[in-house]
Amino acid sequence: MRAVNFDLDHVSVRHRTARPGLPPALQGLSLRIAAGERLAVIGPSGAGKTTLLHLLACAQPPSAGRFGVGGSAPWSLPRRELQRLRGRLFLAPQVPPLPPRQRVVTAVLAARLPALGLWASVRSLFYPHDIPAAFDALDRFDLGEKLFERVDRLSGGERQRVGLARALLAPAQAWFVDEPLSALDPTRSRQAVTTLIAGAQERGATLVASLHQVDVALEHFPRIVGLRDGQLAFDLPAAEVTRERLARLYDRFEHELRGEGAAAPDAPVVQPVVMHCR
Numbered sequence: 001m002r003a004v005n006f007d008l009d010h011v012s013v014r015h016r017t018a019r020p021g022l023p024p025a026l027q028g029l030s031l032r033i034a035a036g037e038r039l040a041v042i043g044p045s046g047a048g049k050t051t052l053l054h055l056l057a058c059a060q061p062p063s064a065g066r067f068g069v070g071g072s073a074p075w076s077l078p079r080r081e082l083q084r085l086r087g088r089l090f091l092a093p094q095v096p097p098l099p100p101r102q103r104v105v106t107a108v109l110a111a112r113l114p115a116l117g118l119w120a121s122v123r124s125l126f127y128p129h130d131i132p133a134a135f136d137a138l139d140r141f142d143l144g145e146k147l148f149e150r151v152d153r154l155s156g157g158e159r160q161r162v163g164l165a166r167a168l169l170a171p172a173q174a175w176f177v178d179e180p181l182s183a184l185d186p187t188r189s190r191q192a193v194t195t196l197i198a199g200a201q202e203r204g205a206t207l208v209a210s211l212h213q214v215d216v217a218l219e220h221f222p223r224i225v226g227l228r229d230g231q232l233a234f235d236l237p238a239a240e241v242t243r244e245r246l247a248r249l250y251d252r253f254e255h256e257l258r259g260e261g262a263a264a265p266d267a268p269v270v271q272p273v274v275m276h277c278r
């Protein structure tokens with residue numbers, strides 16, 4: 001499967017529901033992400049990390065500037081083609097949208113729906129079509145024994161890992177993963193991030209992750225994009241992200257840099273967000 005590249009040329013994003021007078025969530029961002037590249041997006045709360053991932057996954061349109069995916073402007077495509085493109089992009093929200101009463105096997109295999117026809121999709125809701133593949137994906141996140149568990153019987157950390165296991169089954173060429181480690185303890189975090197990276201590399205998929213754990217970002221991602229107040233603060237190889245740059249990026253948000261205020265491992269589950277991208 002061929003990976004895709006992304007081009008942002010002075011892109012701004014304003015949320016439709018944003019209060020008038022507030023600056024856009026992203027302002028004049030210019031970035032180029034090559035096919036198969038791996039990068040982490042860091043920055044304090046409200047910097048625009050989630051908005052950037054939603055833009056890249058074609059879940060959120062730009063309000064200004066030029067945004068291209070694989071050489072075409074997604075928001076100018078006919079609706080059906082835009083849908084097809086979205087099927088090649090996998091967005092993993094921080095809180096995965098897993099139906100609470102569903103079995104884990106069904107929830108994980110749902111990642112394949114963009115590649116299935118209508119009848120196969122409906123059928124797969126009742127008869128999981130590839131149980132071994134679901135087991136393998138879960139097992140890589142140490143969750144193989146939860147295959148037939150109901151989603152609402154999982155801890156917050158387990159749900160988050162189920163959400164990540166979906167990436168391994170998605171027919172996608174680019175993965176956008178929003179704070180994948182927020183409900184995981186340090187050991188699980190390391191396991192999850194190495195599994196994600198290995199999975200993306202096996203497929204040659206582009207991987208963009210927003211991370212609050214700056215140490216994990218610097219250790220595992222060769223390129224780091226720093227956002228602050230919706231603007232690009234820096235775009236550098238990890239080795240060039242110095243303490244001074246981080247101190248400037250997190251000025252007045254030092255507690256976030258120290259990891260304070262993060263969700264406790266396996267914290268109580270927050271209600272899943274509704275995804276509008278497919």
Ligand SMILES: Nc1ncnc2c1ncn2[C@@H]1O[C@H](COP(=O)(O)OP(=O)(O)OP(=O)(O)O)[C@@H](O)[C@H]1O
Nearest residue numbers: 015016017018025044045046047048049050051052
């Ligand atoms: N649906 C929305 N409607 C209106 N404003 C929004 C919406 N989503 C985000 N924003 C605003 O856009 C800005 C960027 O938010 P975003 O969620 O992208 O930041 P973030 O860096 O991911 O933050 P966090 O680390 O807290 O998740 C913030 O000012 C936020 O309040």
